[in-house]
Amino acid sequence: MNDLILNFAEKICCFDFDKLENSTNYNNNIPWEKYTLSLGYPSLVLFYSQLNKLFPSSKWRNISHKYIEKSLNYINEGITTDISMFSGFTGLCYSIWVASNEGKNYNVLLGELDKHFFKILDIKLKSVLPKKNFNTIDYDPILGLSGILRYTLLRKENPKFLEYTIKIINILNTSINYVELNGFFVPKFYIRPEDHFTEEDKISFPNGSFNIGMAHGVSSILAVLSLAKINGIEVSNTNETIVSLSNWILKNRMYDEYGTYWPGIIRIEDEINSDNIFKSYQIKRQAWCYGTPGTSMALLLASKALSDSNISTISINSFLNIFSRPESEWVCTSPTFCHGYAGILQIAKRFYQESNEIKLLKYIKSLENSILTFYSIENQFLFNNIEYNLQKAHIVKDVGLINGAIGVILSLIDIEHQEMCFWDQPFLLS
Incomplete structure (x- = not known):
């Protein structure tokens, strides 16, 4: 796989990404947001920084620096109101932090970024x-x-970052609080009908819902609070929150002939009426974003944070059950990270790193082979994203991290190098 990764690095380093701003994909979206970690220059900074960690070379450092300079136009153009990881300023800061070798370089720049961050x-x-x-x-x-x-969390040695880390943890700890809803009490992470992302969900869940998934759901809160504890941050009530969220997720696991699984979204009615027990949920996706892969990973992190062998066993077995299920039920049609094979592959590698479960090795190999079926030297970035709309497949040429070629290529890093991998931190896998 190393040759493929290095070939990709050589192929894209001279590409004129700015010209992508003049192109659109099937739904008229521009496949390039130059200042975002999702699909812009920060994703390239992250890629070449990870490459330099694995294969140290001034060449990769210089390319990373080139893309940092391009990323900094984000500040110069004043587009600095979005704080998010994948679409905003945090993603830019994160990419430069990992390029800095944990603050050993770019000290002045990081100081300026910190002020605005x-x-x-706030x-x-x-x-x-x-x-x-x-x-x-x-x-x-x-x-x-x-x-x-x-x-x-990566900057916790800095007192101000530690202060804000604790502030955020305290806010996320309130997620287990209950709020009144039409005479019932439900968890604070209840999603109101009008706050659903899609019209389909607004129709399917007219009274509201709970999102279990990693991309937009409660699994992400569980994962990041567990990572905070694993990284030595002890905040009052965090243990209680991790336990409560774990129990809520475990309460909502479902079973069929292939084993345990989680849907992406739970109806409000099923939270209120425990007798209304999940008979009509179908598996819509097996991926990092929704379904068992991301949710079982969150539980694995929780088990590590709590030193809970029971949760660990459930999480590992639940993840293994995915491979008993016919692949046609995965709804996995793209090589990419968010809702494709790359996300499942990287989760499998993290599961193996934590558990040493030998069965995972054959599944990792199988997932890598599935990804390679999408490879073509003729593709602009070697791997295309494939999106479905109205049951029709659409090819999307995306170089980025979350739905593009960078996420695919990074997932192919050999399993023995996982200790040196930091690129999956934004996905809350490490």
């Missing part, structure tokens, strides 16, 4: 604090506090 983080925190219930964009890793917290 705290300024817009705005975010003030908007979330008074809310009766959380919207997913308040707490998720894509746009919310989970992604921001993953970055502040």
Whole structure:
């Protein structure tokens, strides 16, 4: 796989990404947001920084620096109001931090970035604090506090970052509070009907719902609070929150002939009426974003934070059950990270790293082979993203981290190098 990774690095380093701003994909979206970690220059900074960690070379450091300079136009153009990890300022800061070799370089630049980071983080925190219930964009890793917290954890040796780390943890700890809803009490992470992302969900869940997934759901809160504890941050009530969220997720696991699984979303009716026991949920996806892979990973991290062998066993067995299920039921049609094979592959590698479960090795090999079926030297970035709309497949040429080629390529890093991998931190896998 090393040759493929290095070939990709050579192929894209001279590509004129700015010209992507003049292109659109099937739904008229531009496949390039130059200042975001999701699909912009920060994703390239992250990629070449990870490459330099694995294969140290001044060449990779210089390329990373080139993309840092391009990323800094984010500040010069004044587009600095979005604090999120994947779409905003945190992603930019994160990419430069990992390029800095944990602060050994770019000290002056990081100091300037930090000033603005705290300024817009204060705005975010003030908007979330008074809310009766959380919207997913308040707490998720894509746009919310989970992604921001993953970055502040990396900077915890800095007193101000530690202060804000604790502030965010305290806010996320309130997720287990219950709020009144039409005479019933439900967890604070209840999603109101109008806050659903899609019209389909608004129709399917007219009274509201609970999102279990890693991308936009409660699994992300569990994962990042567990990572905080694993990284030595002890905050009052965090243990209670990790236990409560774990129990809530475990309460909502479902079973069929292939074993345990989780749907992406739970109806409000099923939370209120425990007798209304989940007979009509179908598996819509097996991926990092929704379904068993991401949720079982969150539970694995919780088991490590709590030193709970029972949760660990459940999480490992639940993840293994995925491979007993016919692949046609995975709804996995793309090689990419968010809702494709790359996300499942990287989760499998992290499960193996934590558990040494030997069965995972053959599944890892199988997932790698599945990804390679999408490879073509003719593809602009070697791997295309494939999106479905109205049951029709659409090819999307995306170089980025979350739905693009960078996420695919990084997932192919050999399993023995996982100790040196930091690129999956924004996804809350490490």
